[in-house]
Amino acid sequence: MTQTTDRGTGAERRDARAAAAAPDASGAFTHRQIMTILVGLLLGMFLAALDQTVVSTAIRTIADDLQGYDLQAWATTSFLITSTIATPLYGKLSDMYGRRGFYLFAIAVFVVGSMLCGLADSMYQLAAFRAIQGIGAGGLMSLALAIIADIVPPRERSKYQGWFMAVFGTSSVLGPVIGGFLSGQSSILGITGWRWIFYVNVPLGILAFAVVFKVLHLPHTKREHRIDFPGALALITFLVPLLIVAEQGRTWGWSSTGALVCYALAAVGFVLFVLAERAYKDEALLPLRMFKNRTFAVSSVGSIVLGAGMFGGILLLPQYLQIVHGSSPTVAGLQMIPLVLGIMTGSVIAGQTTARTGKYKIFPLVGTVFIVAAMLALSVVVGADTSVWTLVPFMLLMGLGLGFNFQPVILAVQNAVSPREIGVATSSVTFFRQMGGTLGTAVFLSVLFSTLPGRIDDAYTAAQADPAFQQAAAANPDQLEQLQGAGSDLGDTSFVQSIDQALAAPFKTGFADSLDLVFLIAACVVAVGFFVLVFLPQLALRTQSGIQAAQAGEDEAPASPADSPADSPAVASAHAAGAAAPTSVEPPVDDADRTAETPDGGPGGRHSARD
Numbered sequence: 252m253t254q255t256t257d258r259g260t261g262a263e264r265r266d267a268r269a270a271a272a273a274p275d276a277s278g279a280f281t282h283r284q285i286m287t288i289l290v291g292l293l294l295g296m297f298l299a300a301l302d303q304t305v306v307s308t309a310i311r312t313i314a315d316d317l318q319g320y321d322l323q324a325w326a327t328t329s330f331l332i333t334s335t336i337a338t339p340l341y342g343k344l345s346d347m348y349g350r351r352g353f354y355l356f357a358i359a360v361f362v363v364g365s366m367l368c369g370l371a372d373s374m375y376q377l378a379a380f381r382a383i384q385g386i387g388a389g390g391l392m393s394l395a396l397a398i399i400a401d402i403v404p405p406r407e408r409s410k411y412q413g414w415f416m417a418v419f420g421t422s423s424v425l426g427p428v429i430g431g432f433l434s435g436q437s438s439i440l441g442i443t444g445w446r447w448i449f450y451v452n453v454p455l456g457i458l459a460f461a462v463v464f465k466v467l468h469l470p471h472t473k474r475e476h477r478i479d480f481p482g483a484l485a486l487i488t489f490l491v492p493l494l495i496v497a498e499q500g501r502t503w504g505w506s507s508t509g510a511l512v513c514y515a516l517a518a519v520g521f522v523l524f525v526l527a528e529r530a531y532k533d534e535a536l537l538p539l540r541m542f543k544n545r546t547f548a549v550s551s552v553g554s555i556v557l558g559a560g561m562f563g564g565i566l567l568l569p570q571y572l573q574i575v576h577g578s579s580p581t582v583a584g585l586q587m588i589p590l591v592l593g594i595m596t597g598s599v600i601a602g603q604t605t606a607r608t609g610k611y612k613i614f615p616l617v618g619t620v621f622i623v624a625a626m627l628a629l630s631v632v633v634g635a636d637t638s639v640w641t642l643v644p645f646m647l648l649m650g651l652g653l654g655f656n657f658q659p660v661i662l663a664v665q666n667a668v669s670p671r672e673i674g675v676a677t678s679s680v681t682f683f684r685q686m687g688g689t690l691g692t693a694v695f696l697s698v699l700f701s702t703l704p705g706r707i708d709d710a711y712t713a714a715q716a717d718p719a720f721q722q723a724a725a726a727n728p729d730q731l732e733q734l735q736g737a738g739s740d741l742g743d744t745s746f747v748q749s750i751d752q753a754l755a756a757p758f759k760t761g762f763a764d765s766l767d768l769v770f771l772i773a774a775c776v777v778a779v780g781f782f783v784l785v786f787l788p789q790l791a792l793r794t795q796s797g798i799q800a801a802q803a804g805e806d807e808a809p810a811s812p813a814d815s816p817a818d819s820p821a822v823a824s825a826h827a828a829g830a831a832a833p834t835s836v837e838p839p840v841d842d843a844d845r846t847a848e849t850p851d852g853g854p855g856g857r858h859s860a861r862d
Contacts, residue, residue: 280402287466288402289411292395294459295358297418298452299391302365302384303330304426304584305448309434313445317374326374328498329382335685336490337389340483342678343536345394346671347478350401351467354394355460361387362456369449393678396661400673401469405666405792406609409602412658416598419657420591420650427569427584482527482536489520490686497693501700537679538672546667546788547676550660551683553615553783557656558687559694560777561622565590566692567699568629568646571766575635575759589643593650601655605792611659612789618655619781625649626774630767635759660784666792691776695769702768707761714757722753 280288306313310326345353364384371377395415403411429448436444492513496503503509528535542548568590572583601614625648632641661680668676 284466285402285411288398288463289414291459291462291466292354292398293414293418294455294462295354295391296395296415297422298358298361298455298459299388300419300422301426301429302388302452304423305430305433306330306381307426307430309430309445309448312434313377313448314374316443316445317371317377325378326381328495329378330385330388331498331689332491332494333382333385334389335494335682335689336487337386338393338678338682338685339486339536339675341390341394342397342674342676343479345390345397346674349469350394350398350674351463351469353390354398354463354467357387357390357394358456358460358463359387360384361391362453362460363387365449365452365456369446393681394674396665396681397674397677398467398469400665400677404794405662406794407606408665409605409611409658409662411602412662413595413598413602416654416657417595420594424584424588424591427580427587431579431581431584477531477534479527479531479534479536482524482531485520485524485527486536487520489517489524492516492520494689497689500693501697505697537675541668541672541676541679544667545786546663546790547679549783549787550664550680553780553787554660554680554684555687555690556780556783557619557622557777558684559691560626560773560780561653561656562688562691565649567695567766567769568642571633571763572639574762576639586639587646589646590650590653593647593652594654595650597651597654598658599654600651601659605659605662609792610789611662611792612784612787614655614659615784615787616781618652618659619777619784621648621652621655623774623778623781625652626770626777630770630774633763633766633770635756635763637763660787662792663787663790667788667790691773695773698772699765699769702765703761706764707758710757710760710764717753719753 307327313326341353341357361384364380364382364387367380368377368384371380396412399408399411399415429451433439433447433451434445436447438444439447442450496505496510496513496517500510525539528537528539532538533540542551569580569583569587572578572586573580578586597618601611601618605611605614625645628645628648629642632645661677664676664680665673
């Protein structure tokens with residue numbers, strides 16, 4: 252009898268905890284509940300964001316230790332492939348079956364992948380385990396943003412989403428610092444230092460899992476759906492060759508046989524994906540009708556263009572600091588702090604202003620102008636002897652532009668689609684931005700390394716008349732011989748810091764000149780994004796969260812698509828009853844700018860359940 256009572260008491264306590272973490276009858280969460288949930292989401296996002304910067308800093312040390320220097324790119328490529336493919340899958344499946352289970356699954360897979368990476372004995376094993384890690388990482392960021400959309404109304408959401416940008420910015424600074432420190436240790440507690448880069452994810456991941464498991468209880472409307480397996484397979488066929496050639500094309504050659512095969516496979520995969528999505532219609536992995544929504548279409552195209560320009564440009568600043576200024580990865584991370592401060596400041600300004608005014612369109616436009624201005628300035632001022640302090644205002648300006656861009660675009664899309672499509676819409680924009688960043692990085696690195704030999708040769712030719720260079724060459728013939736052909740063999744640039752700096756100066760000049768060209772091209776690419784975002788509609792922000800809107804929409808069927816945009820079920824009820832819409836709810840918006848929900852058989856064909 253006592254055991255039965257104890258079990259009953261334990262079940263009652265669990266039910267009480269779940270009830271305390273759940274929304275009220277209207278679907279609203281308190282500020283305290285939101286902040287508690289936010290802690291778990293931020294821990295998950297921090298894991299994914301930190302991992303990429305930490306590993307990129309330490310990958311050369313890892314590759315040397317595992318005797319696979321020439322295979323190091325595959326450890327990055329495998330992670331990128333699985334995380335990119337998983338992102339839209341998480342969005343669609345979480346819309347269908349609820350967010351909580353998939354977010355917990357993403358954290359668990361990421362933790363398991365991290366543990367396996369720490370145990371890797373070869374680069375092949377590391378690449379395979381990084382692929383597992385990427386499956387988890389694909390859901391950590393997109394699902395976190397979708398969950399916030401579920402529990403916070405768009406009018407207030409940007410204030411909370413600013414925390415995500417703070418985590419993103421912090422990880423970009425901490426990553427190189429942590430990666431440089433851990434990879435620089437021969438051993439910690441008897442374990443090789445670089446392995447702790449992956450092991451530190453384990454306790455953080457377990458903590459994030461525990462917090463999310465305890466506090467995240469979202470009501471969800473379950474619906475019967477077909478799963479778009481053909482679309483998923485076609486997406487894999489499209490993306491895997493494209494990502495492989497983006498990462499390996501510079502090594503293979505962009506017109507090599509391997510690259511051409513990848514292009515052909517990607518083209519076939521794309522055609523098959525479009526055909527599958529047309530066949531599955533609303534149940535597709537990425538419903539094609541969503542592109543009829545002007546906000547979604549503009550945001551998707553803008554994310555590709557801005558992702559290419561922004562990430563391609565940002566990648567090169569740390570390389571400049573390390574190669575030209577001789578900064579270690581740790582120091583280079585600290586020197587990038589002005590960029591992070593700009594991101595955080597821009598996110599706070601955009602979030603608070605949007606919450607007060609309800610206007611979001613201005614921020615992506617102004618942010619794009621800031622990024623273009625910063626990159627144009629960098630293309631002019633970056634040189635072999637440019638002071639780091641000279642770069643600070645331009646890094647700050649670029650950071651402000653990034654902070655103005657990231658969250659308002661996500662917010663616009665979440666606000667423009669129906670509540671039950673928030674997951675697929677959020678993950679799609681994240682997916683397009685990541686694809687743009689990957690392609691931009693590949694293109695800009697290709698431009699850098701294809702122009703570098705000629706620029707370095709020109710700089711060395713010009714230096715021949717410099718007495719300081721002549722004196723250093725006469726005193727260090729062995730170093731001069733080492734420099735021969737340095738522009739065409741860039742597998743290791745560490746020698747630049749160890750030789751006579753008079754001899755190294757032309758190499759640094761050539762590198763800086765090539766970087767100027769890359770920044771100029773990146774500025775032009777981002778400028779295209781401005782003209783795309785001009786067409787972004789400015790819609791009234793909903794005052795209901797995704798859960799509130801979904802619950803209200805279940806109580807009464809819409810009167811007609813024209814009268815009831817998907818985000819305003821209260822307006823539909825008022826029109827259906829012949830009454831005026833309440834003043835606290837936004838007026839209807841044209842269907843071209845906001846996706847209406849497609850009827851799915853009415854309330855009788857679905858039931859409500861908690862995640």
